[in-house]
Amino acid sequence: MEAILRFSVLSSGSSGNATYLEAGGRGLLVDAGFSCRRLRGLLGRIGREIIGVSAVLLTHGHADHTCGVRSLLREREVPVYAAPGVAEDVKGAALVGAGEALDLGGVSATFFEVPHDAPTYGVRLSDGERVSALATDLGEMGPGPLRFLRGADAVVLEANHDPDWLRRGPYSADLKRRVASARGHLSNEQAAEAACALAPHGLKDLVLAHLSETNNSPARACGTARKALKMAGHTGVRVRAAMAKHPTTWIEVGEPIESREYVYRYGEAGVQLFDLLE
Numbered sequence: 001m002e003a004i005l006r007f008s009v010l011s012s013g014s015s016g017n018a019t020y021l022e023a024g025g026r027g028l029l030v031d032a033g034f035s036c037r038r039l040r041g042l043l044g045r046i047g048r049e050i051i052g053v054s055a056v057l058l059t060h061g062h063a064d065h066t067c068g069v070r071s072l073l074r075e076r077e078v079p080v081y082a083a084p085g086v087a088e089d090v091k092g093a094a095l096v097g098a099g100e101a102l103d104l105g106g107v108s109a110t111f112f113e114v115p116h117d118a119p120t121y122g123v124r125l126s127d128g129e130r131v132s133a134l135a136t137d138l139g140e141m142g143p144g145p146l147r148f149l150r151g152a153d154a155v156v157l158e159a160n161h162d163p164d165w166l167r168r169g170p171y172s173a174d175l176k177r178r179v180a181s182a183r184g185h186l187s188n189e190q191a192a193e194a195a196c197a198l199a200p201h202g203l204k205d206l207v208l209a210h211l212s213e214t215n216n217s218p219a220r221a222c223g224t225a226r227k228a229l230k231m232a233g234h235t236g237v238r239v240r241a242a243m244a245k246h247p248t249t250w251i252e253v254g255e256p257i258e259s260r261e262y263v264y265r266y267g268e269a270g271v272q273l274f275d276l277l278e
């Protein structure tokens with residue numbers, strides 16, 4: 001298999017999270033918020049199998065990111081890596097320090113801290129040439145996380161909610177406060193602002209992730225980011241939204257931008273998929 005860094009966000013949101021990343025035929029899973037059976041189904045939709053998973057990286061201990069680890073390990077003995085405050089709670093997980101480059105055979109992975117209501121980390125992955133980075137489940141984008149996201153060709157970034165929809169939505173006052181807090185979840189506006197900060201540093205693909213099914217929509221999240229990027233004069237970023245239970249198409253990290261057309265792909269069962277947007 002050619003040495004290319006590529007990934008698909010298999011599913012994203014509070015119902016479960018998993019991203020499959022591949023370099024030189026080696027597969028990595030970032031988060032395992034699904035049972036092995038469901039993971040197999042999601043991988044099948046991008047033409048891959050469980051046997052391809054050679055390591056698992058965990059961003060934090062919340063169930064929507066880790067509940068499938070035990071079922072996966074029963075099926076396949078793969079190393080699981082996590083950073084301090086996360087690794088201790090997952091049986092058999094190897095501890096990796098934040099900011100420490102972990103060599104996974106052709107890909108190096110670095111955890112970096114993000115603010116959330118549990119010890120939580122983003123991940124920066126590089127094959128030495130191309131870089132992708134993931135940060136979901138973060139209350140705000142400070143200079144710390146931004147430093148690790150900067151320079152990435154492809155970024156998976158949380159765009160959890162529209163602040164107005166959250167405010168007027170059905171959540172309890174407590175939950176609304178938690179979600180909107182600096183240790184909660186990133187809003188569309190916060191994600192858009194971060195995208196504008198990353199755009200001048202080589203960002204080509206932005207995948208908005210961990211969208212709330214109650215307080216957001218793919219159109220809303222993508223629209224907010226695209227509008228902000230356009231207003232700031234950054235026209236060369238492909239913006240997509242990752243969905244729950246619908247894997248994104250393969251995203252080849254560092255792929256040059258050719259088309260300037262917006263292409264919307266409409267998925268099955270009336271679900272609007274945003275696969276190719278630029």
Ligand SMILES: [Zn+2]
Binds near residue numbers: 013137210
């Ligand atoms: Zn989550």
Ligand SMILES: [Zn+2]
Binds near residue numbers: 062116
């Ligand atoms: Zn979380």
